[in-house]
Amino acid sequence: xxxxxxxxVFTEDQIGLxxxxxxxxxxxxxxxxxITASESEMQGIHRYTIVLHEAEDLVMKVxxxxxxxxxxxxxxxxGNDELIHQEIALxxxxxxxxxxxxxxxxILREHHARIISVEPDxxxxxxxxxxxxxxxxxxxxxxYGILEFARSGRVAVTKPMKQLKEYLNEIEITTLKQ
Amino acid sequence: METLLKEEIKGKTLSGAEAVAQCLIAEGVETLxxxxxxxxxxxxxxxxxxxxxxxxxxxxxxQGAIHAAQGYARSTGKVGVCIATSGPGATNLITGIxxxxxxxxxxxxxxGQVHSHLLGTDAFQETDVVGISMPVTKWNYQVTRxxxxxxxxxxGFYVAKSGRPGPVLIxxxxxxxxxxxxxxxxxxxxxRSYVPKRAVDQASIVKAAELINQAKKPLVVFxxxxxxxxxxxxxxxxxxxxxxxxxxxxxxISALPTEHYLYMGMLGMHGNYAPNVLTNxxxxxxxxxxxxxxxxxxxVEKYARQAKVIHFEIDPAEVDKxxxxxxxxxxxxKEALNQLLPLLENRSHVxxxxxxxxxxxxESEQLIQSELEPESGEITMGEVIExxxxxxxxxxxxxxxxxxxxxMACRYAKFKRxxxxxxxxGLGTMGFCLPAALGAKIGMPDKQVxxxxxxxxxxxxxxxxxxxxxxxxxxxxxxxxxxxxxxVRQWQELFFDKRYSSTMMINPNFQLxxxxxxxxxxxxxxxxxxxxxxxxxxxxEGSFLLEVAVGQEFNVFPMVPTGxxxxxxxxx
Numbered sequence: 001x002x003x004x005x006x007x008x009v010f011t012e013d014q015i016g017l018x019x020x021x022x023x024x025x026x027x028x029x030x031x032x033x034x035i036t037a038s039e040s041e042m043q044g045i046h047r048y049t050i051v052l053h054e055a056e057d058l059v060m061k062v063x064x065x066x067x068x069x070x071x072x073x074x075x076x077x078x079g080n081d082e083l084i085h086q087e088i089a090l091x092x093x094x095x096x097x098x099x100x101x102x103x104x105x106x107i108l109r110e111h112h113a114r115i116i117s118v119e120p121d122x123x124x125x126x127x128x129x130x131x132x133x134x135x136x137x138x139x140x141x142x143x144y145g146i147l148e149f150a151r152s153g154r155v156a157v158t159k160p161m162k163q164l165k166e167y168l169n170e171i172e173i174t175t176l177k178q
Numbered sequence: 179m180e181t182l183l184k185e186e187i188k189g190k191t192l193s194g195a196e197a198v199a200q201c202l203i204a205e206g207v208e209t210l211x212x213x214x215x216x217x218x219x220x221x222x223x224x225x226x227x228x229x230x231x232x233x234x235x236x237x238x239x240x241q242g243a244i245h246a247a248q249g250y251a252r253s254t255g256k257v258g259v260c261i262a263t264s265g266p267g268a269t270n271l272i273t274g275i276x277x278x279x280x281x282x283x284x285x286x287x288x289x290g291q292v293h294s295h296l297l298g299t300d301a302f303q304e305t306d307v308v309g310i311s312m313p314v315t316k317w318n319y320q321v322t323r324x325x326x327x328x329x330x331x332x333x334g335f336y337v338a339k340s341g342r343p344g345p346v347l348i349x350x351x352x353x354x355x356x357x358x359x360x361x362x363x364x365x366x367x368x369x370r371s372y373v374p375k376r377a378v379d380q381a382s383i384v385k386a387a388e389l390i391n392q393a394k395k396p397l398v399v400f401x402x403x404x405x406x407x408x409x410x411x412x413x414x415x416x417x418x419x420x421x422x423x424x425x426x427x428x429x430x431i432s433a434l435p436t437e438h439y440l441y442m443g444m445l446g447m448h449g450n451y452a453p454n455v456l457t458n459x460x461x462x463x464x465x466x467x468x469x470x471x472x473x474x475x476x477x478v479e480k481y482a483r484q485a486k487v488i489h490f491e492i493d494p495a496e497v498d499k500x501x502x503x504x505x506x507x508x509x510x511x512k513e514a515l516n517q518l519l520p521l522l523e524n525r526s527h528v529x530x531x532x533x534x535x536x537x538x539x540x541e542s543e544q545l546i547q548s549e550l551e552p553e554s555g556e557i558t559m560g561e562v563i564e565x566x567x568x569x570x571x572x573x574x575x576x577x578x579x580x581x582x583x584x585x586m587a588c589r590y591a592k593f594k595r596x597x598x599x600x601x602x603x604g605l606g607t608m609g610f611c612l613p614a615a616l617g618a619k620i621g622m623p624d625k626q627v628x629x630x631x632x633x634x635x636x637x638x639x640x641x642x643x644x645x646x647x648x649x650x651x652x653x654x655x656x657x658x659x660x661x662x663x664x665x666v667r668q669w670q671e672l673f674f675d676k677r678y679s680s681t682m683m684i685n686p687n688f689q690l691x692x693x694x695x696x697x698x699x700x701x702x703x704x705x706x707x708x709x710x711x712x713x714x715x716x717x718x719e720g721s722f723l724l725e726v727a728v729g730q731e732f733n734v735f736p737m738v739p740t741g742x743x744x745x746x747x748x749x750x
Contacts (some may be wrong), residue, residue: 011371012370016308016309016318016320018310019309019312020312023312023313027313060498061495061498061499064494064497064499065495067494067495068317068493068494068495070317070337070369070371070372071317071372072371073370073371079645088672103623134394168370
């Protein structure tokens with residue numbers, strides 16, 4: 001059964017690795033819903049957060065093939081219930097909408113959205129939350145005219161408490177044993 | 179390893195190009211295969227000073243160079259090394275790299291690249307070879323500074339040969355080859371993010387032993403992992419102690435002597451009848467160092483459903499990829515089999531082995547006899563290979579191309595020694611044979627190397643006759659000429675209503691071509707000349723090309739048609 005999964009890939013900081021990671025998905029004709037790359041809590045180790053909608057069996061195989069890459073330190077996958085995750089969205093509106101009427105302002109208040117920049121001709125609104133939350137705000141603002149909209153990929157941390165460092169230590173120990 | 183370095187070189191200022199040569203020497207490389215060009219000229223200039231230490235084989239095309247490096251690696255067990263220039267030189271390597279990746283062959287490919295300030299500008303002979311080769315390399319890396327060369331090459335060799343082996347590509351910009359630095363070389367023994375082999379889990383060994391001891395009808399299916407893991411001796415002991423019949427994938431052939439009483443032949447689409455049929459009767463399937471390729475399994479939904487499955491495998495990504503296992507033993511094959519051996523009980527499984535024998539006899543009567551010893555009609559590929567067997571007595575290294583002759587060679591060639599069959603299994607690369615045979619002969623000069631190739635495949639890399647001429651490598655080239663792209667024609671006959679679309683070939687005079695390269699040759703069209711011609715070829719001192727005109731429309735059987743179960747294998 002297909003479900004939404006989030007794959008976290010921890011890699012060495014090297015040019016081209018994103019390509020190597022994405023090839024694993026391309027080969028299997030898997031569509032990536034969103035991808036985010038950032039540093040992790042460990043210096044020199046980057047993390048990619050990849051969201052996809054596939055059957056668990058396939059996700060598991062993909063994760064193993066990711067982990068097989070020489071410069072990939074670790075890869076995990078989680079269902080949505082095992083994650084804390086958020087996405088950020090930015091909405092560019094005409095400033096005039098906020099000064100006249102007050103309807104737009106009311107929508108923003110209801111959604112706990114923030115105004116982060118006001119210019120004479122446009123204003124930028126920020127909303128962080130689940131995709132459904134940022135989409136709902138989009139739907140409500142749309143009739144008033146959205147000049148520009150951008151939503152980030154998912155960023156996620158896992159609920160299980162094991163830290164990356166512990167995994168790394170385990171790897172070091174098993175390799176040294178040999 | 180460091181002691182291999184000449185003392186006076188350590189800490190000396192070297193160019194990046196000279197460092198490449200020094201690194202290769204430090205890694206124990208003796209032979210490399212390549213082709214020069216603009217962006218790799220500094221390295222070639224450095225090689226000029228190291229002609230005693232590093233023997234460079236000049237191919238006639240980069241694809242020839244890399245297949246030769248593959249043949250060298252597969253016959254010797256060493257890392258094959260291949261050098262090419264940027265752009266077209268680099269892209270010409272790609273087929274060989276892909277072949278090495280899917281067949282787990284350790285290779286280090288070094289490519290020249292344009293100056294680093296020109297990267298991404300569409301400079302002359304610039305191509306993004308790191309990007310292009312990424313899906314087909316185990317690891318690749320671009321070096322833009324001379325001082326990074328030793329670490330990159332050290333890591334490259336370590337990655338190529340450790341764990342499940344594979345090809346590595348290191349792309350070096352021209353300015354990095356010219357740049358100078360204080361040379362130090364440290365071999366790589368550890369990469370933080372990379373676990374080449376996991377420690378074998380003792381519990382999985384115990385469970386595997388239990389299942390094997392309980393099994394009434396066990397079947398071992400083995401692949402190249404046995405020989406890559408240098409576990410041939412342990413493997414044989416396991417089979418003999420537990421009385422396990424064993425069948426090979428195409429890549430596993432020669433890991434067990436073909437005459438061994440427990441060797442049941444090849445698996446898969448054109449494999450032997452008994453192991454294919456009995457895959458669906460066994461109660462325990464023991465997979466060792468193989469990956470359940472679709473050519474082996476046929477229809478996966480109908481593959482060994484009745485059996486429990488044990489999978490010995492070094493690559494965790496292969497476990498449960500195609501076939502769900504009951505027990506997975508992840509780790510090094512030699513280590514795992516060593517641990518397994520004392521836990522096994524002595525068995526002989528006489529009744530079960532008789533079932534194999536009955537089906538082997540059936541295959542022999544209905545098919546093999548007429549293939550190997552036809553009394554009349556056109557010459558068959560099988561009889562040519564059988565005659566080779568009788569002369570070489572299973573001591574030769576056989577290198578094949580791809581197609582009907584390949585299947586015939588895999589079915590009928592006899593092997594006494596491991597690493598004696600070199601064939602493009604996973605990728606099925608036509609044109610592989612001639613250069614791979616050259617590389618194998620250079621790697622194993624004391625062995626008889628027989629290249630068995632079709633009239634189609636030989637023409638894909640026929641220019642490597644030039645390399646054979648220049649190196650004097652005594653490769654014996656056996657061209658089985660049916661004037662067709664035989665395997666495609668067979669499929670057209672069976673599945674496309676005999677519509678022979680673009681498979682008939684008008685061929686050149688192979689004797690004249692060989693003559694042009696100064697290679698002795700002969701053509702055989704009659705059965706009565708075959709034996710003597712083969713003897714002449716194999717006894718000849720230098721290289722020899724023997725063309726045999728075989729039946730034009732013969733088919734390879736048995737056959738598991740696509741989509742069918744392995745037990746639905748057809749004898750005709």
